[in-house]
Amino acid sequence: MQPSMLSELSEDPQDKTRYRSGSFTDNMKLPVHRWFRYSAGFSAEWAENVIRSVSNGSEIRILDPFCGSGTTLLSAAKAGVSSVGFEAHPFVARIASIKLKTDVDLQELETTADLILRRAKQLHPPQPVTSSDLLLKCYTPEALSALEALRMAYVDAESANILGAASGHIWLAITSILRECSGVGTAQWQYVLPNKTKARTREPYEAFEARIRMFLDDLCYAKDHLTAAGKVLRTDARNPDCSGGFDLVLTSPPYPNNYDYADATRLEMTFWEEISRWGDLQCAVRQYLIRSCSQHSAAEKLSLDALLADNTVAPIREELTAVCRKLDEVRQTKGGRKTYHTMVAAYFVDLAKVMTSLRGLVRPGGRLALMIGDSAPYGVYAPVDKWLGDLAISSGFHSFDFEKVRDRNTKWKNRKHTVPLKEGILWVEA
Ligand SMILES: C[S@@+](CC[C@H](N)C(=O)[O-])C[C@H]1O[C@@H](n2cnc3c(N)ncnc32)[C@H](O)[C@@H]1O
Known part of the structure; x- marks a missing residue:
């Protein structure tokens, strides 16, 4: 945990926008960031502050294994630090690469x-x-x-x-x-x-x-102002094609909250004739991504028993099994019968693989800063911060700490469930 680093981020501890803007609108005011609207996960200013406080004038290497439209990479470039991003969504990886190409005449x-x-x-x-x-x-x-x-x-x-x-x-x-x-x-x-x-x-x-x-x-x-190079690799964070030596991993992985990143670019991909209907998204995009939405787990017709038996989730198996079995039970009472039970299990199998791959990519003494959110599909709570922390430790990381940034699911009258949720930074030390 980096308490000193946190206290450097803002004078005002109540100012939660220093981390994440609730939406991604803050980034849409910034040069280059504003070229394409995409849900960034955190504010560019926050990313730049973390990078500056870790680098502190020395040469470091930054990785964002879920770089999306490139917020971390652009922030690193502004801080004068070179960076690499992984992105498995082909259309989004292309967007990020273009944003990082700032030497065009x-x-x-x-x-x-x-x-x-x-x-x-x-x-x-x-x-x-x-x-x-x-x-x-x-x-x-x-x-x-x-x-x-x-x-x-x-x-x-x-x-x-x-x-x-x-x-x-x-x-x-x-x-x-x-x-x-x-x-x-x-x-x-x-x-x-x-x-x-x-x-x-x-x-x-x-x-x-x-x-x-x-x-x-x-x-x-x-x-x-963007003085360092950022490189986007179209690769899978679970098994990336990249060598290691990174000092800081700064990222916002998909949350297990049923948001479908493939669907987020359906309009654009349809326009460019890369897909012709919604059903094409599984083959064109979703198959490459972390399984964080029920459309994905339904399309793959996953077996809950097989997922729970996967060795990667051994450290959290008991708690994960209880949550997934409960979800399987609850879905029988719901009209939509969404496959959240296999979505949650597959999500943690995938994130366990990511933790293992990150352990190989971060140098000893390096650290991870993951902006994460928990979730409660059908009102069944999954403690994402604790489980990801446990998986980090079993992958060989040294310690973890969760810093809450904000509460979620507290405001709206028409909430699907009343389980309080939160979002924050999982700091992991290598
Ligand atoms: C919360 S978004 C990150 C947004 C990013 N911070 C930005 O600035 O746009 C998570 C990203 O992870 C990508 N993703 C999902 N599965 C992946 C995988 N297996 N490997 C790499 N990227 C993946 C999604 O396509 C999505 O763009």
């Missing part, structure tokens, strides 16, 4: 974006060409035709090999305007809600131009 990006915009206006189809229900529900025909024109212009230019080093940024600019151009509810955290409408939308060509201007501004900022 500004003139080249501007000229290429201009070319794409002019070409899109020439290609603009009179009607949308897609037959995707999701896209047709999310956009007016005019907006969808313009977005498709941008996509066609990009795909043509890419296959003609004329986009050069700006290709990724053009792709991300189109990707990142999809939600603001939609008239329906498309908040990131709630996936896509075609039955809700939004008050404000943007015209696609205008949104694209504005996005490119934002990228150009942020790239100017990056040249002066």
